[in-house]
Amino acid sequence: MSVTAPRGFRAAGVAAGLKSSGARDVALVVNDGPDAVAAGVFTANRVKAAPVLWSQQVLRTGLVRAVVLNSGGANACTGAPGFQDTHATAEHAAAALSGSADGGPEVGAGEVAICSTGLIGERLPMQRLLPGVAAAVAGLAADGGLAAAEAIMTTDTRSKTTVVAGTGWTVGGMAKGAGMLAPALATMLCVVTTDAVAGPAMLDEALREACRVSFDRVDSDGCLSTNDTVLLLASGASGIAPSQAELTAAVTEACRDLARQLVADAEGASKEVAIEVVGAAGEDDAVEVGRSVARNNLVKTALFGNDPNWGRILAAVGTTGAAFEPDDIDVAVNGIWVCRSGAAAEDRAKVDLSGRQVAIRIDLHAGSAEATIWTNDLSHAYVHENSAYST
Amino acid sequence: MSVTAPRGFRAAGVAAGLKSSGARDVALVVNDGPDAVAAGVFTANRVKAAPVLWSQQVLRTGLVRAVVLNSGGANACTGAPGFQDTHATAEHAAAALSGSADGGPEVGAGEVAICSTGLIGERLPMQRLLPGVAAAVAGLAADGGLAAAEAIMTTDTRSKTTVVAGTGWTVGGMAKGAGMLAPALATMLCVVTTDAVAGPAMLDEALREACRVSFDRVDSDGCLSTNDTVLLLASGASGIAPSQAELTAAVTEACRDLARQLVADAEGASKEVAIEVVGAAGEDDAVEVGRSVARNNLVKTALFGNDPNWGRILAAVGTTGAAFEPDDIDVAVNGIWVCRSGAAAEDRAKVDLSGRQVAIRIDLHAGSAEATIWTNDLSHAYVHENSAYST
Known part of the structure; x- marks a missing residue:
């Protein structure tokens, strides 16, 4: 069940017309809490896409209520207008989430992380993306994890999801990309969720260690993307606070599973x-x-x-x-x-x-x-x- | 006329049966002097082929009377027996050259540099190579430069040669390889000759600067060979001693010309x-x-x-x-x-x-x-x- 396996999360994946194929291309993951703690790891490439620059700012607070992800365009090398597009997407999502009748909390744009993947150097078609975000908000569901995982695929031939069980708490995740975190083929995006209770420092330590021995050990073609992003969101909905070691082990297992799926589906690979x-x-x-x-x-x-x-x-x-x-x-x-x-x-x-x-x-x-x-x-x-x- | 364009050099290229195609596969370049000064630049790869380890020792004296080059086998990763094969090849060439009736000087094995190219990890068929060396000695000619350039080809589709005219002196050269000196595709071998009068330090400076802005600026596929070797031999037969700047400029021009030919003929390239x-x-x-x-x-x-x-x-x-x-x-x-x-x-x-x-x-x-x-x-x-x- 992907990112919606842990309690406290809803997700959606919709077709907004960014992909010419008509396939799903906008995903949304929402953390309904009670906590909204998060950690992130981003590409080491110095040429960073607008959504990476935005999400790095968002993550500085350690507080993320929602993640909007789109395929069909990387929004990289698009200058100040591209950054404004990312900002507008976050504003749009925050407004739609705050106005929805689901009883969720008020959401600020600064609590919405953004991830994009696709061709570098072209602006996103905002007239399609923003309605897509609204449709995703309307379509949010507690079993929406698989649709979200589909919506972030680019050259992937299948969606990548994982679930790891803790003791009374769970880690779920989705990823896309035929490559890796550090050096990256096309772009690698990954959202990992958990209903464990954990503070931002604990999440950060768990995610960095997990990435170090999973995505950072995958090197499909040595190319480092402008958009690579791995996010870890914790809702605390299980009410259980694992130890650092327990959390790190579970997140690592989830990331390793997803990393192996990326290699297995790498572009054009026969081995x-x-x-x-x-x-x-x-x-x-x-x-x-x-x-x-x-x-x-x-x-x-x-x-x-x-x-x-x-x-x-x-x-x-x-x-x-x-x-x-x-x-x-x-x-x-x-x-x-x-x-x-x-x-x-x-x-x-x-x-x-x-x-x-x-x-x-x-x-x-x-x-x-x-x-x-x-x-x-x-x-x-x-x-x-x-x-x-x-x- | 390749390496035999400058005065004081003879060369040969013969078919010894190392290549299954029956094409030329053993080359010999001899410096008849009066000088026998030389400089060399070798692969930076820490896994060095036996001929590289041998030739590095030879070059330490700054004195090289002959270079034996073979295609059809790299003699890399062949351990102590492979090094003994290289040593035996140098001994064999030295004995054949010393015993030949051409009036040339006595040659010691320690004055014979060796270059090999081909598959890594297999011993050379010495029962074919040594007779090939003898045939090359017998076939030495003042116009043998083109045959020598052909004999070092592996996946090259054409031989690479160059001539650069100084004022009363000349630089000639041959190269093979679909790649480069520093990072190397298959293996890059190059012998540059000149009839200028120059000491070993002057040759060394000229060759290092030439390589820095020619072969070291070629990066066909980022792979660094175990066998890359560039040698510069000076016979002094012109009796003219150019300045360091003049010599460096001419050697650089020769190396640039050869480097461009390598890129133009790189394996499978369409651009x-x-x-x-x-x-x-x-x-x-x-x-x-x-x-x-x-x-x-x-x-x-x-x-x-x-x-x-x-x-x-x-x-x-x-x-x-x-x-x-x-x-x-x-x-x-x-x-x-x-x-x-x-x-x-x-x-x-x-x-x-x-x-x-x-x-x-x-x-x-x-x-x-x-x-x-x-x-x-x-x-x-x-x-x-x-x-x-x-x-």
Whole structure:
């Protein structure tokens, strides 16, 4: 049930005509409380879309009553007019929510976060978006989570939702994007909700730790979006206050589940690749090595060609600053140790790459830290989809 | 005439059976002097092929009498046995050259540099390579430069050679690779020769500056090879000693010419893209921004699709640490300023991307430094070629 699985939340997803396909393109998530606590993590790209700049301001208060999300346009690189469009959207949503007959609280525009995704550099059609927001307010429902998850899809072939059960409280979530939080393919948007009782600092800590080991470990194509946003909203409706560790664990599980769904549905991918780096001197080294391999186009095209080309993997490892000796490195592809001590070992012909799941294990023999990075292959379909997206 | 254009050099290119196609695969360049001064620049990859480790030792003396180059195998990630193979190749070449009836000087193995290119992770077939080296010695000729340039080709569709005239002295060169020195696609090998009189320090300075603004500004696919090598050999046969500035300028011109030929022949590319970054606070900023755009797969696939997607360009700029304000950036594609002050400007439909040459100009409005990075698009042919290369 997505973001409406926890108590205290309603959601909606409507078709406002932003997408030429006529599919749902405006989503709304409302926190009916009693609390309206929130935390957010945003793209590290210095070119930030108007909704990111807006929502960063909103999140500064730690108070969010509603999130409006639209597909069909990123509202990025649109200058001051684009920011005014975001502001107007928040005002419109706040007014509609305050005037609705559902008995909810008065909502100010400064309590409405905005997320957008789609083509960069074009203004949003406000004459369609604002009626869409009104329709979403009218359509809010306690089981609206799935419709909302559909409305934020762009090149996604299926919606991504999750539910994680705590003890008497719940975490729910939805996400879109064929990519990742830090480096991002198209744009990644994610809203996670919970009915746990938690303050803003606790939410912030839970969300940052969850992102660090989930979305930040996904690197589909190394591209960092202008719009990436992950929000965590808490209603407190369960009346139960978990510990920091319990909350962090549940939010992390939700984010990991959504991150895996993003990789599984990445644009044009024919492989889901887990790059496990072990024996690293530190976790940062493991992440750096994993990310370098994940971003290497020669490794990615080899995987598309079902070729266990470990030489390209070693070449990618060699570009990092991680602690290792080249002659110590072992590499396994789908369980076959094709490289031992930096040179050929088991017969590469033994590697079965016919399936969709690929596991690459790299042992640096430099320590005991480890990390896993998730990525995809580089396929004809990726080139096709991304060469035709905006024209 | 490639590396044999300057006086004092002979070369050969023979077919030793390393390539299954039966094409030339072993090249030899010999410096007959009177001088045998040399400088070298090698891959920054920490996983270095055996011939790179060997040639780095050879170059430490600043004295190189011959270079053996082979395609058909990189001899990278081959451990101690691979290094012994390289050593044996140098010994074999030195013995053959010393025993030949051409009146040349005695040659020691420590004066023979080795370069290899091809698949990583497999031993070279020494039973073919060593007879090939002997055949190359027997075939040395003052007009052998073109045959040598052919023998180092791998996925290159044509050989790359250059000649630059000084005043009474000459610079010649050959290169292979569909990529670059710093980040490298497959492997880039380059030998530049001159009959100018120059000491090792002068050669070293000329070569480093030349590489900095030529091969180091090419970024076809962001991948850094284990084998990249650029060598500069001086015979002094002209008897003329140019100034440092004159030598640097001529070597730079030769390297730039070869670098452009590499980009023009990059694997599967349908576009040659010049990314000019102007208005940067410093040259390092300009290079960082240009390289970030050059490596962005979303930008590269858009160019393949003839789509002037400036939003993706801005998103790539935004991932750098360069000095700029997002709202100041201008972007032109093939002369049309599609983005001004970080937002849409001229109609993108005006951009003509039907040709092979693409010029992207990015004005950061943060200073007066500039740099140009050369790259390619990301095409179906790139995916095809690199998904099938080793299998």
